[in-house]
Every structure is written in structure tokens, then in C-alpha cells.
Amino acid sequence: MGKPGLDGHDRGVKVVAYALKDAGMEVLYTGLHNTVQDIVNQAMQEDVDVIGLSIMSGAHIPICRKLMELIKKEGLTDILVVVGGVIPSRDIDVLKEMGVDEVFPNGSNFDEIIRFIQEHVKRQE
């Protein structure tokens, strides 16, 4: 899980990290003030199945565009990408067209997030 950009409001990302961990997943959180490149580098290094971004700043479209470009460039298309935070509903389809697998705006239930990841994770054990 990563928090790209300068915004430091990390209550949401930490709370979701706890929920995923409680659901039996291994969770790595990159911490604050990351660039998208930092997050992708860590994802490769740790060989993750899912990248989750938390974005509250309103910059979700340029950030996700960058992320998807890097994912393609690095050949990581089997990584599931989910995005959470302050995302207006009209932007959800825009993000999905870019290749984001699912968007969980603030207020989403833990169960939905957990279920989605469990059912859609692309990599096989």
C-alpha cells in the first residue's frame, strides 16, 4: 500500500492496512511522501500481488496515469491495482479505463475491499 504525493493524511491507509492484515494478508505500507516510482520500485522489490494507493489530494487522475504507465513499462500487468481515498464518483470510470482494477472511495466497507482483493488477485500461489 502506498501514499503518493505530499499529502500526509494517513488515517485511511493505515486503517485499511490493519483490516487487510486481519483478513490474513501480508501488508507492506510504504509510508508518506512517496513518488509513484518509489511505490513501483518497492512493489517489484517485494514481489507484491496487489498495489493499493490512498489518495486524498484530488490528484488521483495524474497519479494513476503515471502508475499505470510504469506498471506497463515494467511488465507488471499481473499486479492488481486498487485505489482509495477522496475520489468523486465521476472519476471512477476514468480510473478504470486507465487500468485501475477497482476504486474504493472513502466510506467503503472493509468487507468489500477484502472480498474484491481475494476474488480478483491475478497472481496464482
Add this chain to the structure above:
Amino acid sequence: MGVATYIKDEKDAIKEVILQSGIKVKPVYKPEDLERIGFDYEKDLGDPGEYPFTRGIHPLGYRSRNWTVRQYSGFGTPKETNERFRLLISHGQTGLNVAFDLPTQMGYDSDDPMSEGEVGRVGMAVDSLKDFEIAFQDIQLDKIGSSLTINAIATVMLAMYQSVAEKFGYRKEDISATPQNDILKEMIGRGAWIYPVEPAVRLVGDSIEYAMKALPKCNPVSISGYHIRESGGTPAQEIAYALMIAFAYIDNVIARGYKAEEFVSRFSFNLNIYGNLWENVAKFRAGRKLWARLLRERYGVRDKKSLFLRGMFGGGGSGLTKQQPENNIMRGAYYALTAALAGGQTTGLCSFDEAYTIPTERAALLSLRTFQVLMDEIGLRDTVDPLAGSYFMETLTKEMEEKILEEMEKIEKIGGMIEAVSSGFVQSEVAKQAYEFEKKLQKGEVIKVGVNKYTEGTDMEVELHEHNEDWVRRQIDGLKKLRKDRDNSAVANSLKALEDSAKGQQNVMPYLVDCCKAYATVGEMSNVFREAFGEHIERLIF
């Protein structure tokens, strides 16, 4: 969100009420409760304006002085911010609360690659003194005080504020600024930190020491339990951590050879209001009492005014909901009532639309009117501390005091707040509380109207502030022009002197003032510190 947990029977009767801080509320309180807690008027309350200040710091409360209202504002460029400031002042607001954009908060110039997409987004962009000259144009800086919501580079902005005031012909002795300047809480919640813990606290110490000598009307630090609570901490943790943070700053300045009594009267607090009314009122009463008592016991402070817990009680952002946003107007009114019943001196509310957009002018004005209705119509100025002597309130205040002390003890055990933050302990405590709360909310164990009960199915769409590319371009053009027009050798000299002070033991503040007056940029000054101190690395505990 912050409401208590209610356990009910099948007929919807409440069987148990558990406040967030873990205190159980009884259905009825009687004189024997006061006996049980050993209630003593002189020891536990004292008259208003008298030690231990449980009843407030002024003998006549709001009778002698209405509260100061500071609505948070500032967005886009300094020019737009100046217009909003003047509007709020013309409507009766008596203090400013300045919001900076994230690049400014993080010490980046508007044209830095790290700033891309963030310039002017959540507050005003400030690159140099030029921007302050525009933002504070025609504001009477000797009459209107300003809170500056900036932390990692609060020293830079305090120096900038002094510089603009002097440029406008005010004496630095007459200006009143309150930079937030609480870096430890940034590391616990909110996240706008840059430098590692030790040098970051040293910068806080530098500004306190400097203000003591040069800026007699400034409050160099505003300890913000507020954000700890926003990040998930309980009301008891909010006060406990705020006090422990304050002690860390006091210890830094004392180590320079001063006595706490010489500077502690300048500390102010920024504390949160949302959730249970009683728990919050008790929290403030207990907090005032503990601050006074612990300053006496730990630091031997005797001067009465130095024992005051002063500050801003308000905000309540986490209590507001995106769903049914008009409900937030009512919530805001109750939060304001809480602040008044708790005897706060300064207040401000999150605007009702803040959960889904940057506050509109109308919403900001409505918050101001909320306070005016309470004070001018409802009777909250009539008498001081109207809840005093209530069996319930006095019992709860005492229980709150004990909870706060318990939380402080945990921090003491690991060696104080600097250690507790460096190790990631506090961050983890707060995040765990946030998680527990969120689980209860999702299970419906805590109720939030419009969120998990009485929902309407239709949701308010989030409105993101349109990012105004024109503003950004103007800001960056201005910055580029500035870099060309200023005396660049004077800038280089001032930055070199700043570097020497940062690497050495000298107070950086006078050097920052020189840099600001030479029109060094925020990024240039911040980078001097980045070079000298390095950057903070988060310790993440899960």
C-alpha cells in the same frame, strides 16, 4: 466520527454507555459520586480564573471577553487569500487562520517537480516575502492576530511574518502570530514533516527562544492535540499526548539555560471537538487542570498566567460527514456549544461542506454566524462554567483526569515523547484506535446519523476544487521573475549564514529573517535545513 459506544437491550433501552476514552457513564449521578471521587472544591475546581483553572482562566469568562473566532482560510494565490481575509474581517472575524498549500508546508517552491499538481490546492502558495506582501496587504497586523498553519518550516514562516510586518512599518514587538509549529504531532498524524525528530524539535526550540526575546506578542507554538484526535486518538490520548509533546518542547528550551516560567505562557493549544458532548467538556476541564498542576510540579512554574492552558477549541473535521451534509451545520452548532461550555477562548469550526469540498464563502460565514448566535442570542455569555458542581460533570472530569494520566504514564515509561515518536509507538497507538473505531462504525456499534443509520441512499458528490492552472502559472511566473530581479548575491550570503547557524548551535531565527528580507525563497531556506539535518524516516509498526 467519535461517538460513544451504546449497548442496548432488545427494547432499545440503553444498558451501557462507554465513552471513547473508555469511561463508563452511569444512568444517574448523585452526591455520593462526588464523595467517592473525593471531590474538593478548592482542590479540584477553584474559582474561575484561579488555580487549577478547571473552571476557566478568566474570572468572569465570556462576560469580560467574547471568544475569538478564527475560521481557517487561504487558498490559491496570495491575492485570493487576501480577498478572503478581508471579507472575513469585514464580517466580524477577529483573528486570521492561514492555510498554506502542501508544497509550502513541505518546503518546496511552486516550480519544484515535487509540487506538481499541488500548488494552491489546499491553501495559499508562498514562495517568498513577495507573496506575504500581497496576502497581508491592508490587514492591520498590530490589531489582527494570525494563526499560521505550518509546522516543519514554521521557523521560516514566523520569520516571514515578522519581515512582512516590518516592511509594512509595524514594530515586531506589536505583531501577534501563532505558527502551529508542532512538529511532533505532524509525525503522529497529518504527516507534514520534513526533518528528523531531533533537529525538528530543535527548530521548535529556536522559535520559542527567539519569540521570548524578540516577538513578545507571538505565541511560537500551538500544541495540536487536534490532529492526534483526527488521526484516531481518543479524547484522553489527545490531551495526554499534547501535554507530553509540550513537555518535550519545554525540555528543549530549558536545556538552553532558561526557566519554563520565562516562556511557557506563550504556549497555546489547538484542541479538537467532536463526538460526545460530556466527554469533550470534561476533557477540556481536566486538561486545563492537569496542565497547571504539572507545570507547577514538574517545572516549578509559579506565575499564574503561565499556568493557563490557552488555545483554540474547535474544528471537528472528523465529526462531519459527506452524507447529508446539511446535518453538519447542526453538528457544528453543538460542537460550538461544547467549546462554550468548556470555556474555550478561541474557536473555529470546520464548515459544513468541508467533507466534500474546500469550504465555500457561504459555508465559512455560516460557521461564524453559528458562534454569534450562541454568544449573542442563546445566553452562553451569562455565567462562567455553568456545568460546575454537576454530580455527573465533576465525576467525569475527575475520571477523565485519571485516564489522561494513564496515557501519559505509558509515554513516560518509554522515555518521553521524542522517544515515543521516534520509535513509532504513538503512531501505532493512534492508528489502532482509528481501526477499532472504524470497525465499530462498520458494524453499527457506534452510530453516525446519515452514515450507518437514518441513511437516505443518495450521497452527496465530492466536489474537488477545480485546479486553477491560471493561478499556478501566475504563481510560477512571479517566482521566476523574483529570482531574476532580486539581489542574488545578498540571497546567497543570507543563505550561507543560515547554513552556518543550522549546522552550529546558534538560533536560526535571525538568519531566517535576513533570508526572508533578501527575498530568498521558501524552497531555498528549507533546502538549507534539508542539507544540514537530513530527512525524517518513518518507523512503521503494524
